[in-house]
Amino acid sequence: MNMKTKNVLFALCLPIAFTACQNEEFVKDYSQELKNRGEIDVILSASYPKVGNSVDTRMSAEESGNSLSFLWEQTTDKLGAAMMDEENAGTVNGAAIYNNYPFIAQSSGATSTFASPSSITKGIYLFYNSYKDVLDREALSLSLQTQEYDPTSAKTPAQQMAKYMNMVAPMVNLNEGIKLADAAAFNLPLEFVNLYTPVKVPVQFKNAPEGTKLTKITINGGSDFVLGGKLNPKVLAGELNANVLTVTDGIIDATKMAKAKETIETIVQAGSAAAGIYTTTNEDLVKGAAELSIKGGMALENDKAQNFWILIPRGKYTTLKINAETTNGNMTEKIINVPASTDPEAKNPQDFTSETRVLSTIELNFNAGGNVEQPYEFTINSTTDWNNYIQYVKDHLESYIGRDIIFNIGAGKSVYVTSLPTFGFTLAGGDSDSKLILGKEDKTAVTAQLDLSGITMGSNVNFVVGEGAVVTLSKVQKSGTVASLTNNGTLTVGAIDNITALTNNKTLNFKSSAALTVPNVENVGEATIKVQSETTFTVFTNEAKANITVDKDATLSLPGTANAGMIVNKGTLNNANGFTNNGTIDNFGTLAVTTTFTNSGKIIARDGSESNNAAITNINGTVEVINPTTYAVLAGGKQYNVSGGTTTAIVTNRGDFNAANTASISITLGGGEWAIVADASQSADASRELAATEITADLSLQADLNVKETADLNSRIFTVTGASTIKAAEKKTLTIKSLVVAQGVTATIAAGAEVIIPNEDTSGAKIEVKGTLNNNGTLSTPEVAAAVTAVSGVKVFAIEVASGATLTNKGTIGGEQNTQAKITVNGNLDNGNGTIYGASTIDNAEYYKKGTVHKLPKILAxxxxxxxxxxxxxxxxxxxxxxxxxxxxxxxxxxxxxxxxxxxxxxxxxxxxxxxxxxxxxxxxxxxxxxxxxxxxxxxxxxxxxxxxxxxxxxxxxxxxxxxxxxxxxxxxxxx
Structure with a gap:
């Protein structure tokens, strides 16, 4: 069959029928906004019509000369459906993808149905091939991967090439136009546009030594190809969604389909240009050569051409650059001309057709003076490259004596390895995104030694410890600087030299017989650093959820910067001048302070810990003292010298309470339930009983409080900093100035308990909820006995619920007579089972269940x-x-x-x-x-x-x- 085409493209007609699918959940967003759209069940039926001489589909391929035809493979092939209107139904605006569904081939052949494991949310969808199992709230990224041909496979080179194809279709609006009555009769023809061109490459050995194998073929253009990148939804959709197809009674207009497909063809041909398919931000683009690796290498018979198929990005080319690599040397780069098309309508630079897609034979001449020579610089774009090149050097060591060997990690490439070679070499990266990852791509466990002693570091050397990997950095590099070392597994540093940035995302240990000085440490996310020897960070970051632990007998010295996370010190923690703590330092050992040390977070002074009597300036910070008795008697330069802020003791018995009270330390009640009693003068030190007259300062609660005797503490603020319940004996009340529930903490007012807050005439009196407050009792303000002439005479007490905080009321809020609550809710209020006397409208609540609300209680008028x-x-x-x-x-x-x-x-x-x-x-x-x-x-x-x-x-x-x-x-x- 002799057919021609003006453009290289792939086309699919997809009649779509909306029928029931199995209701398994897949990668999709469950936000309320998207739930409100509703869902539909979809089955795709896809066939492959011929279009000129182009390759028509993907999957299994059948070769006839230079023409290819393709078949779907059951269960192997998956189409993807990415939602493109997550921000506003019916409009393609942002790039983030919140739903991404697979459609799996149900049979093999030229035509197949495709079923999704779940219903799909209504929206505008980009159907693409092949499906990517990703839902990271980012733009969809498609790129040409390193291709591999396995000579031992039963599949031909063309059939193996097929699995690397990517295609996109014009978007379809599935928000409307679908009637339930026609659910089984929809026929929506969609045509895909291929992003790549298949090229047939004949390779021939000449005078090759016995056993020589071909290992790689590389094709490039005049410069690096743009292999892919993040798709640009707004460009694909067109101005005012002009390229988005709509459904009318289950049908897509054929004329509109043809026009949209033609537009997508133009967009794909533009590549990374402003109107191209990819975003134009350079770091989002994947650049480089198209590569075909031959798994295990393939021996070729001298003077006999062997055909290989390789995909290259769409475009029109007059010349291409070809390289080939073997187990006995690499071919010098060859510039070849692309044959001119015989199609009278073709324009130069010409389009690939079935007549022209085959390149001239690539001949590798191994004779002296031929085009095959020994390589000394290797560009590594895959794990296969890494293993092949290491083996190549080992097989030809005599050729490398006295010569420099350079391994370059390709620009933007991530190469997974499980070991480093023992011979010396120079390591470099093509750009800042080049990465050498110690570990396995499937994240399975691997243990490795990172011995850098034979490596000279070039530019852009970025090491990564992969997920699942356990790696020990045992010896430093021969010379040069490591640009970055990122840990996503378990990394133990036993030695370290010049390194620009060390980022820890998982578990990082510092353990060395000699003192370590680490130039730049970033402990991010919820990562953990364990310091097990003498270690100094010259620059460090410890993020809010990250942890650093200093072992007993270990020392960590920090620079004069800020800590945001948790530091647990069981050894010695030093700091340089200007250090600020905005997180938590939990000190079991020695906190050795130099000038200036500012605490705006929390320091926990554990029983048996010490400092060095140097000034700690507490600016809105807290020092928590675990044992106030031993803390108060620290001497001999081992004292904590704290000024400003709050120093509080977490007391667990009456004896500790009295010691902290005597030392004027703020008190947090912890350790178990405390009780307010009429007379505690005879109570033992080991008890948790207090008389109201003994509470002479504000209190924090990290334990339950049982009010056994009415307590009028109307000038005291109670702050709940740990899960606590306030209980009360019958008819016993607790009056305090303010009740504050800290963020992340749950406080409960038990049934039968009454907490009284002075009305707003008392400055600062209020209930402030930053975490969660469950009221099962009564929250009120003192009753007004005198009759009032107007609502303005009613006494009001304030309750403030912060954003993200929750007040759940199953009891009563508001006084019995001439009193009411003024509730300001920026978070959540659930009054479904309670009664509120106060405001009847809540305007700013994130969640509000009204329940029973009265404007006023009893009025004495x-x-x-x-x-x-x-x-x-x-x-x-x-x-x-x-x-x-x-x-x-x-x-x-x-x-x-x-x-x-x-x-x-x-x-x-x-x-x-x-x-x-x-x-x-x-x-x-x-x-x-x-x-x-x-x-x-x-x-x-x-x-x-x-x-x-x-x-x-x-x-x-x-x-x-x-x-x-x-x-x-x-x-x-x-x-x-």
Whole structure:
């Protein structure tokens, strides 16, 4: 079949049917925003129509001259579907991918169905080939990998080449256009565009020594190919989503498909240009040569050409640079011309076709003066390269005596190795992204010695200890500087020399018989450093979740910079001038301080630890003293010399409490449940009993507190810094100025306990929740006994819930009378099972479950008009005659009233304990119940009042000469 094409491309027609798939979960984002879109089940049906002379698909390949046809392989081949509109449904805006689904071939052949293991979230999808099992919230990255041909495989070179192909299709909007009734009949033809061109390379040996094997073929353009990079979704989608295909009743318009495919072809051809398929940021691009490694090498018969297939990036080329490597030398670089196309419509530089994709034969002449010579510099782009080149040098050692050997890690390449060669060589990297990784790519366990004594370091030498690897750096380099050493496994440093940066992401040990000076240490994430000998960091970073441990008998000296994480010192910890602690130093050993030492975090002074009596300036920091008795008697230059901030003792018994109190050390109650009792004068030192009069300063809680006797500590602040519960005996209350729950900590008010906070008239009085507060009891403010004339007279106490913090109320918040809570919520409030007397709206909450909320509790009022107290559970008028009342409220009138008028509406229960007169100003006033207690109630006016229930207590009476007070059936109460 003789067909031609103007462009090298791959095309797939994908009729898509939306049917049920198995509901296994796969890589996808479960954020609420995406959940709200809903999900659909998808099956793809893919076939391979011929398009000119181009290679039509991928997977298994059948070769006919220079033409190729391809077949899907069941279970092996996977299409990918990447969501491209995660920020806003229907719009391709950002580059991050939040959903990424595989579609797995269900059969082998020219046509196959593809099923996803899960339903997919509605969205705009880029279908691509082959699927990448990654969901890192980054842009999708596709690139041409190092290709490998295995001569022992039953597959041909073309068939093995197929697995390295990458393709993309125009995006499809699957947010709408899909009707359930047509779910089994959708036929959505999608055509893929290939990112690479297959090239047929004949290779021939001439005069090759017996046993010579071909190990690698390399092709490059005039400069490095752009092999791939992060895809640019906005360019692929086009302006205003012009290239995104829409579905109408399960159909994609064929004309729009053809136009979108043509546009994607142009984008792919542009490569890394501004309008190309990849982002143009240089560090995102993968550059280099297209490589084909021959696994184990392949012996070629002299003077007989052997064909190989290799993929190169899409483009139009007139010349290419070819290299070949063997077990007996490397071919010098050859520039070859790409044959001109016989297609009359082809333009120069010409396009590859089935006629022209075969290159002229690459001849390797091993005779003296031929084009094969001994290599002394090796570019390493893969583990196979590393192993082959080491073996090559070993096999030809006599050729390298007195000669420099250079191993260059390819630009941007990550090469996994499990050992270093014993012969001397120079190691370098192509750029700052070149990495030599000690470990295995599959992260399985490996143990290795990093002996650098035979290596001269060139530029860009970046070592990485891989995940799962256990490595010991035993000897330093011969000369030069290591640009970086990154540990992702377990690294033990027994020796170290010039190194620009040492980054630890996992476990790093310093263990040496000689003192170590480490130039630059970065302990990041949740990594751990263990110092087991005398070690000095000249520059260091210890991030917030990272840990450094100094063993007993070890010494760590730190520079004058800041610590953000945890340092556990069991030996000696020194610092240079200007050191700042923003994290935690847990000191079991000796904290040897030099000027200036600033603590803005936490220092834990363990029992038996010491310092050196040098100044520690506590700026908003804390020193926690574990044993205040031994801490207070440190002498002989071993004292902690702390000024400013807070020095607090975590006391576990009454004796420690008294020692800390005497030394004016702030106190944290720990070790178990404490109790506030009426008299603790006879309590043993080993007990945890305190009288309220003994609490003369603010307290922190890291233990439960049982209030067995009412305690009025209204000038004290209690800060909960560890999981604690406040309990109380029956009718015993705890009054404190403020209750603060620290971030990451859970505090509980037990059922039956009442914590009273002064109202906002007392400066600084409040409940401040930065962590989690569970209220199962009562949070209130002192009750106001005097009657108020307006809501402004009601006393308010403040509760503040920070962002990310949680207040869960299953009890009562707010006072019993003339008091309420003012709650500011920037975090979470769950009042589903509790009662709040206070604000009825929470505006800024991240989560709010309202439950029962009253604006006001019981109001003791001194006002004629009570409607200003709407939202109260009960109102009692005690001094001023009442004229107007709110509806649906329980009201007690305790002062003589002669002018109480009811408008239309529904009124709650009314109780009269002073002689009063009521009337209706309109014709439809309804009262749920009236109780007259030992006084006379007079009903006047000219309108009826409906009263559903009427009760007379203690000789109470009703005066109703006009018979206006009636029950629901119209009967007059005065007559009943």
């Amino acid at each position: 001194n006002a004629a008009d009570l409607t200003g107290f709407v939202g109260a559970t009960e109102i009692e008028a005690v001094t001023t005659a009442v004229t107007t009342i709110p509806q649906n409220t329980k009201i007690k009138v305790g002062v003589e009233s002669v002018a109480l008028a009811l408008a239309d509406g529904s009124y709650g229960e009314l109780t009269f304990t002073a002689a009063s007169t009521i009337s209706a100003s309109s014709i439809s006033a309804v009262v749920s119940k009236i109780t007259v207690d030992a006084v006379a109630l007079t009903v006047g006016g000219s309108n009826d009042i409906t009263c559903n229930d009427f009760v007379k207590e203690n000789s109470g009476s009703l005066v109703d000469d006009s018979s206006h007070l009636k029950d629901a059936d119209g009967a007059v109460w005065i007559s009943k």
